Amino acid sequence: MKALKLKKEDLYAYLESLKSYGELWGPVKRGERYAYARLVNVREVALQALRTILPPKKFFVPPRFNMFRYSEDRYTEAFEDVKPRVLFGLHPCDIHGLMILDELFLERFPDPYYKKRREATAIIGLSCIPDDKCMARSTNTHAVEGGFDLAFNELGEEYLVWVGSSLGDDLVRLNLDLFNEEIDAQDLQKYLEWRRKRDSRYKLNFDLTGMPDIMELSWDSDLWQELADKCLACGACSMVCPTCNCYNIRDVSDLSLESGVRERHWDSCMNKEYALVAGGHNFREARAERLKLYYTHKLKAFITEYGKPSCVGCGRCIDTCPVNINVAEVIRALKGQEVKV
């Protein structure tokens, strides 16, 4: 993969030149936390930001959007006009999260709504130093080899910039003068040093090998009921998770009742109606069953199918759940407790 260097002092100038490609978005400070926002003023970008409140999935699967307009029995595709945009500052875990969504939405039966937004968006990664809620090292999502157009990595006074796609190459050429193509042995040493330092900062380290088996053997464990007794079924853990993709579809009629829109909006497997079917039968009436589904999906299902968990270790559930149910707690409990079969 091609790599270049950019002086840190030139970052703002480069961000400014990205605007000639499209809208520029990046993390900004919102109170004590961070959120993705349009960077009208590039100096607003929060380079020290860790996890944003909502993950970047909101750019590709908005919380609510129209799929179709209908009029009597005719459906017309309702694509929102997505202008070219650059998403700057995605950390490795979030890039991995996007790659998981890509697998879900672009492989079998490609989803044109997702595809359109994805294709209109350039992804620029940014390296980060973990805090005590990051667990990307455990999920092996703390580094990226793909899934981005450009990736910026700390290198002292400079950034090491990986070019991950031909679009990335175009983006570099928007202001090629700012970049230095000479990378020497010293840079490599600095890069390795940085990686060592970053890796040593993870406070949450779990060995996730065998997780599918552990989940299987803990199927009837009391743990699920104990967690369910605390859980408020608020669904926040799904909203903030970069790989939660569940949604509902709903038709909303205009006042005339003859036309309207078919819309899609985020749903959560934590909601009580999630598996409710006609006649009132609910396949997941019990909160414990719904929690189990969430964590089966994160820690077992994906490993079975793709060889990796669908948790990318971003720590958002740790930050968000009002009663402290999160992937780290569940892994601890699953691995620590006496297993009941």
Add this chain to the structure above:
Amino acid sequence: MTGNSQIAASAPSANPFMPEQMRIVRRSDLTSDVRFFQVRPVDMERALSLDYKPGQFMMVSLAGVGESPFSISSTPSRPGMLEFCIRKVGRLTGELFKYKENSIIGVRGPYGNGFPLEKMIGHDILIVVGGLGVAPLRSLLLYILDNRDKFGKFYVLLGARTPAEMLFRKEFFEIKERDDLECLLTVDNDPTSQWPFNKGVVTDLFPKIKELDPDNTFATICGPPVMYKFVVAEFLKLGIPKHQILMTLERRMHCGIGKCGHCAIGSIYTCLDGPVFSYWDVLHMKDLI
């Protein structure tokens, strides 16, 4: 707006969520709350080229109401028409019952794995059905009848609560007359006292099964949940291997194509990996039933 294209009636569109326009060609009441619908893509070429497998389902779409999954009841061996058999239970089905012949509905699919015909060919077949379970199994049954020489011995056991509640009653009376399969009918109760066949639950019919080579048999069951346990026990008693016992499962579905998450069971999506599962699947994948 960049892509506000009106999709022609001759879908399938590149958008997998786009319902195809289909016309209700015929509808008739099977019981007081179950209706039979014959529908055909508005585009005739599409109607004749539409391919599917017994056991697959389609999403039926009513503008302003929503979408729901329904098993295909017809067989791909009789092209040109799709058939559904639908019970009125709620909002969408309630609306659908108001649709008359010649009205247009939206349909997309087919979805799901369907029955593993490639594996079933050459084997003896035992189909056990109760109630609305006829919807998917009628497709398989008609398919086998249309390809009779490709299968071995063929048994069909059908149960209903009363004669009036037996779906496709006339069709089954005719099938019963054929000599290339053994079709056994039973009802739990017969208020009319006119019922000429067996009275009792469907498992009562098992002793009438003769000369079935269990290792070489595929058995299928679809019906009300209470039936499964007892019927599967009978299959096992006959010695049919667990992976050759097939059943279709139901879950809430919003997309049918592995995106919305609602039909997830453990590691699988019912809409993609099902709705047909083997008894072995059910045993080793927790949560299936």
